[in-house]
Amino acid sequence: MAGDLSPGFLGRSVPRVEDARLLRGAGRFADDIALPGMLHAAFVRSPVAHALLRSVDLSNARALPGVRAVLTYADLRPQLRCDRIPLALPSAMLRFDVDPFCLAQRELCYAGEPIALVAAESRRVAEDAARLVELDFEALPAVVDARQGLQSGAPKARLDCPDNLVAQTVLEYGDSEGAFAAGSIRVTERFRIHKGGGHSIEPRGVVARFDAVEDMLTVWDGTQMPHRAKAVLVASLGLAEHQVRVIAPDVGGGFGPKAVFHPEELAVPAAAMLLQVPVKWIEDRLESFTATVGERVQEWEMEAAADREGRLLAIRGRLYHDHGACTPYGVALSYNSATNLVGPYVLPAYHLEIQVGLTNLVPAAPTRGAGRPQGTFVMERLLDGIALQLGIERDEIRRRNLIAPAQMPYATPIVTRDGKAMTYDSGDYPECQRRALAAAKWSEFSGRQAAARSEGRWLGIGMANYVEGTGRGPFESAAVRVEPSGEIRVTTGATAQGQGTKTMLAQLVGGVLGVPLEKIHIVDGDTAASPLGLGAYASRQAVTAGNAVVIAARLVAEKARKAAAAMLEVAPEDLDLADGCVRVKGIPGLKRSLADLARALQGTPGYALPGDLEPGLAAASDFQPGAIAYTNGTHVVEAEVDIHTGAVRLDRYVVVHDCGRMINPMMVEGQVLGGVVHGIGATLFEWMRYDESGQPLCGTYADYVLPTADVVPRIEIHHMESPSPLNPLGIKGAAESGTIGAASAIASAIEDALKPLGVRITDLPVTPARLFALIRAAEQRRDSR
Amino acid sequence: MSSHQVAVTVNGRLYRRTVDARVNLADFLRHEIGLTGTHVGCEHGICGACTVLVDGFTARACLMLAVQADGRTVQTIEGVAQADGPLHPIQAALSAHHGLQCGYCTPGVVMTLIELQCENAGATLTEAEIRRALSGNLCRCTGYQGMIDAALAVLGGAQERGETS
Numbered sequence: 001m002a003g004d005l006s007p008g009f010l011g012r013s014v015p016r017v018e019d020a021r022l023l024r025g026a027g028r029f030a031d032d033i034a035l036p037g038m039l040h041a042a043f044v045r046s047p048v049a050h051a052l053l054r055s056v057d058l059s060n061a062r063a064l065p066g067v068r069a070v071l072t073y074a075d076l077r078p079q080l081r082c083d084r085i086p087l088a089l090p091s092a093m094l095r096f097d098v099d100p101f102c103l104a105q106r107e108l109c110y111a112g113e114p115i116a117l118v119a120a121e122s123r124r125v126a127e128d129a130a131r132l133v134e135l136d137f138e139a140l141p142a143v144v145d146a147r148q149g150l151q152s153g154a155p156k157a158r159l160d161c162p163d164n165l166v167a168q169t170v171l172e173y174g175d176s177e178g179a180f181a182a183g184s185i186r187v188t189e190r191f192r193i194h195k196g197g198g199h200s201i202e203p204r205g206v207v208a209r210f211d212a213v214e215d216m217l218t219v220w221d222g223t224q225m226p227h228r229a230k231a232v233l234v235a236s237l238g239l240a241e242h243q244v245r246v247i248a249p250d251v252g253g254g255f256g257p258k259a260v261f262h263p264e265e266l267a268v269p270a271a272a273m274l275l276q277v278p279v280k281w282i283e284d285r286l287e288s289f290t291a292t293v294g295e296r297v298q299e300w301e302m303e304a305a306a307d308r309e310g311r312l313l314a315i316r317g318r319l320y321h322d323h324g325a326c327t328p329y330g331v332a333l334s335y336n337s338a339t340n341l342v343g344p345y346v347l348p349a350y351h352l353e354i355q356v357g358l359t360n361l362v363p364a365a366p367t368r369g370a371g372r373p374q375g376t377f378v379m380e381r382l383l384d385g386i387a388l389q390l391g392i393e394r395d396e397i398r399r400r401n402l403i404a405p406a407q408m409p410y411a412t413p414i415v416t417r418d419g420k421a422m423t424y425d426s427g428d429y430p431e432c433q434r435r436a437l438a439a440a441k442w443s444e445f446s447g448r449q450a451a452a453r454s455e456g457r458w459l460g461i462g463m464a465n466y467v468e469g470t471g472r473g474p475f476e477s478a479a480v481r482v483e484p485s486g487e488i489r490v491t492t493g494a495t496a497q498g499q500g501t502k503t504m505l506a507q508l509v510g511g512v513l514g515v516p517l518e519k520i521h522i523v524d525g526d527t528a529a530s531p532l533g534l535g536a537y538a539s540r541q542a543v544t545a546g547n548a549v550v551i552a553a554r555l556v557a558e559k560a561r562k563a564a565a566a567m568l569e570v571a572p573e574d575l576d577l578a579d580g581c582v583r584v585k586g587i588p589g590l591k592r593s594l595a596d597l598a599r600a601l602q603g604t605p606g607y608a609l610p611g612d613l614e615p616g617l618a619a620a621s622d623f624q625p626g627a628i629a630y631t632n633g634t635h636v637v638e639a640e641v642d643i644h645t646g647a648v649r650l651d652r653y654v655v656v657h658d659c660g661r662m663i664n665p666m667m668v669e670g671q672v673l674g675g676v677v678h679g680i681g682a683t684l685f686e687w688m689r690y691d692e693s694g695q696p697l698c699g700t701y702a703d704y705v706l707p708t709a710d711v712v713p714r715i716e717i718h719h720m721e722s723p724s725p726l727n728p729l730g731i732k733g734a735a736e737s738g739t740i741g742a743a744s745a746i747a748s749a750i751e752d753a754l755k756p757l758g759v760r761i762t763d764l765p766v767t768p769a770r771l772f773a774l775i776r777a778a779e780q781r782r783d784s785r
Numbered sequence: 786m787s788s789h790q791v792a793v794t795v796n797g798r799l800y801r802r803t804v805d806a807r808v809n810l811a812d813f814l815r816h817e818i819g820l821t822g823t824h825v826g827c828e829h830g831i832c833g834a835c836t837v838l839v840d841g842f843t844a845r846a847c848l849m850l851a852v853q854a855d856g857r858t859v860q861t862i863e864g865v866a867q868a869d870g871p872l873h874p875i876q877a878a879l880s881a882h883h884g885l886q887c888g889y890c891t892p893g894v895v896m897t898l899i900e901l902q903c904e905n906a907g908a909t910l911t912e913a914e915i916r917r918a919l920s921g922n923l924c925r926c927t928g929y930q931g932m933i934d935a936a937l938a939v940l941g942g943a944q945e946r947g948e949t950s
Contacts, residue, residue: 019880022888023872025822025862029889032821124807201826201834201925202889252824252889253925285827498887498926670883673928701831701923709929710920714912738928 009511010729013666016503017517018496027250030205030222031282038207039068041268041281042126044116044133045291046108049142049360049694050157053106053115057134061118064132066125069275071117071267073103079270081238087261091330091417093167098158098358100326102236102266107159108137109325110362111694112290117267119279142694146322146357147299157325157358166323167331167356171338173413174349179314183305187385190301192763193374193743196686197294198367199706200497202252203283204292206265208272217244219269222251224259224495225535230527232261233269248525248535254497255678256367259537260293260328286699293329293365294688297322298337298374304382310390310397314349315341315382321356324363331356333364333371336469339414339422340740341375344429344465344632345383345401350414360694368678369739370538376466380744381762384751394748395437398465402429409725416628424467424630425732426722427658433465436634436656439718445638449752458641459651460753464744466635469628470659470733471543471726477532478548480509480556481618484602486580486595488513488520490552493533494545495525499735500667504542505549507663508729512553513560513594515580532622539631539733542663547727548623555619563601564592566611629724629732631659635676635741637713639749646772648684648750650713655741658720660732668734669717675738676715681707683743687765757782791855795820796864804851810844811835813851814861822862822892826923833922836893837861843900862892865899875899878935886926894922898936909942 021027044056058070069075077083084099104115116133120126143149143157149164157164180186207220217239223229226246233244251258264281272279283292302317321334338352387397403410405428414422437443445461452459477493490509494501506520523529534544557577564582565572568590575582582597584590592600598617600610609615638652655672662668685705689697698704723730747761750771757778763770787806792799793813800818811828814820814837826832828847835846838860865873875898878884885891901910901918910918915936919929 015880016883018888019885020872022885022891023876023879023895024866024868025820025892026868027822027888029821029824031815031825034816034819124805199925200887200889201832201923202824202887203826251887252826253887255925285829285832498889500886666883670886670927670931673930674886674926675928677928678925700829701827702829706923706925708920708923709916709933710913712929715928715930 009507011662011665013664014503014507014517016500017506018500018502029202029250029252030207030220033207033220033249035207035209035278038278038280039119039121039275040123040126041271041279042118042123042130043114043264044118044130046104046111046113046115048108048137048139049111049144050140051108051137052140053104053108054136054138056116058116060132061129064125064129066121067118067129069119070129070133071271071274072115073101073105076103076267076270076274079274080236082236085232085261085263085266086235087232087328091167093169093331094327096161096166098161098166098326100263100328102263102270109158110360111696112287112362114263114267114291117271119271119275142360144359144361144690144692144694146297146359147320149357149359150320150355157360161358164358165355166327166358169354170352171354171414172351174314176314176316176349176351179349180305180316183313184308185306185386185389187304187382187389189381189385189762191299191378191381193298193300193377194687194764195295195367195374195682196688196704197292198255198257200253200255200258203285203288204258204262205282206268207278207280208269209278210273210276212276215243217269217273219246220249221246221265222258223248224254224497224537226495226525226527227493227533227535229261229265233266236266237270237273245528248495251497254536256370257292257294257365258497259535260365262292289699289704290696291362293363295333295367296361296364296688300378302378302382304386306386310386310392310400312345312347312401315347316351318353318355321354322359322361322364323356324359324361326363328363329365333366336371337375339375340372340467341379342412342414343376343379344403344467345379346403361690368675369736372468373679373682373740373743376464376740377744377764380464381747384748394463395433395442398433399430402433402465404430420627423627425627425724425726427630427632428720428722429465429632432632432656432658432720433634435718436463436636436654439656439716440636440652440654442636458643458753459638460641460749460751461636461638462745462748462752463634463636464741464748466741467630467632468539468737468740470539470631471625471629472538472540473544473625475622475624476534476541476544476548477530477622478545478552479530479618479620480549480552481616482556482594482598484595484599486519486593488515489523490520490549491523491529492545492549493530493535494541495535497536499541499671500664501541504546504663504667508546508550509553512550512557513580514578515594539735539737542731543625543629543727543733544623546663546731547729548621550729551621551623552619556617559613559617559619560594560597563597563610563613567592567600626726629660629726631732631734631737633657633737633741635745637745637749639746639753641750641753641771643775646768646770646775648766648771650680650746653713653715655715655738656718656720657737658722659734659737660724661721661730662719663731665719671734672717672738673715675736676742677707677712679739679742680712680746683746683764684766687767789852791851793854794858796860806850806852808851809847810849810851810854811846814846820861820863824889824892826889831923832890833897834890834893836896836922838896838900841903843897862895865895874939875902875935878938879932882931882935882938884927884932884935890922890924894919894924894932897922902940905940910940912937915940
């Protein structure tokens, strides 16, 4: 199907069209937008994790020179059609409605929750005033551990809910009980898995302007999902769709949290409408630590049964998931963790009880990987445990359990939320593992390890396999129009936060129409340009928007051919489209450019259009993928542990990655590299900690450590291309995949390095202090024997 | 709040402004004189997105007050290449090696590498030296490898490494 793309456009690492502006500092991010008369907002936030607000004294703040307004929930409520922000993703699992408020009404449910909005002539003055707001509140006991919060007698995280169990479900298939009774061996393990925040280097930001002349609200929002933001604003503010436009300007990284609609995204537009002036709010880094959603803690109590050869028979257990104080994004996290556990393996029976607990912490919602790294971690750790018990090599136990290529497409027994079997569409998992092991020289490692150990160095190697469901629907929109000037204008509901979305789409459209990338203008992330759209989540935009633009561009090409046939008085099959011109085959001078055809199709007063065609050289497509396309990969990493400090250094990192056909391999590698390093951070460095009262212990990058250039290894990436049968281009998503295998592979390498001590890695992150404690405990066990 | 007159040369042009003592250099550049290419990521001196050159040396514009820049010469990302001219070799290499994605940390990365180039004029840098030099610039998109390859291409001489695949 992709055969009519010009060679050189698909699978080619063309330079990005985004780069020049960004390299010159000429991007336009939310904080770069300045509007006449604009006020600057700062938020008064809850200083405690749980309390009842008795009163708020705004008088000193309102009296400060330069302050225009200090607004509470009561002030904004007349602008709103509903109390809570209508956000809930539908889920039968959810037991209570815990959608957030745009400003806290009475009960404060996490430290950082917004209580009041100050609008002032400068951000500095707004922050001064925010500090002058006096809060009188009655402190309440806080729930900071989901599992403890689910025990009887635990305090309530929200007084408006009967208990803390916000959602529960059982994911099960097969006869787990029978399998455990029949199994030869059993591995039991408890995992406590933390994963941190998105930490885009640009924090969130919103600029809102209500234009009374046009009766129109325009919001520039650093969001991954402008169409969803618009829908929430329409519903919340009681405006009609034509009165709301949301634009995602240049966005400095997303990684999940910017897909979630946060309270400030409603409070700022509501304030702009109330005050009748533009209002800007730019998040500072402390706010991004305390008030931006991120992932947090899952506790898993798990058991695996296998036969004597190490073949998996069943996995069962329980997952306790920390959900935070409200529900801005449904239950996607725990669900992804639970389903992704199965991974690229044949698992005959599975029984997982999932309990999702409210806590007095900022809501938990997806960051890159979206719960999948945790499920993968559990499966990969259990496999290592079985291998250890049976004395089988770690690569061999995986080989015995991997789904074979002949089994593709492989329908797992899991039924997904769209009611269909979770089905892996294509891939060769054993070959992927084989290539990774070969590239990393796995079989020769024991020699390197022994040599290092004789020098007192503790080296280990680890590996992991994983899958990622990508390209989630239901659709993405695209429209391609050739303007009479010859400019190709592409509009789409897709949004960009650095992925190279414009380049990817321009490459595809250019490939179909035979025009250079600089003639193609992509308009993404603007609800006024595309009436429908979904945006960036679930590694989906190459699959959904990529196929949509190709389908639309092919319709444009077909129409161009028909128009040219009429104008040149030849049959359409005698025409070729290349280099932006439709030419008569074999007669070099006889041609019409796309611009000529677009001019003809825009019409001349009183004359018929060529070939009785519909007006305009344009077409649209909303591509709906039939199912999820599964990307897969294998990571192999070598680690060196300093047993005197617990520090881990990664020496060598190999990834074999299969995301189907690649549009731009350079950009695919960029996605994988960024994902792997995010995974390294989550494994070794990043830890969002709170004390027992729910106070955040991290508020700067001195407390919360992101991976830096000097601590990450060179990462070697190899590609396989198993085309997806689910879309015309045969592509799969690549944005999150790199994150998914990292923790599992690194943990396995650390265990391998410390094998003589018998250290077992079950908790993340593996910080030096934590690993040092594990090493010390193992040494004491050894010495006391 | 005390106000102060400052005269700062930015990208070759002298700017005179009256500013509050507490206005930092990043806010001064971005909001007082409208050069928004310098980005603010953490406001506590760690992420490096706001890195500019002051009298030729890198400085965190979020940790320096505008009044401290009085009488000094500042170079920002807008001054690296002419608006209508070709990119600086470091900028061009960052594009060629996919050393940027969202572009938010990029101005700080460029300024750090320009200082590195000036400090090591003619010398050949190793990958480890470049990694150390870039360790003060946080990037969440790229995993750093593309920007390190870009720096190696310009500063690494014979030790340049090719594509990773």
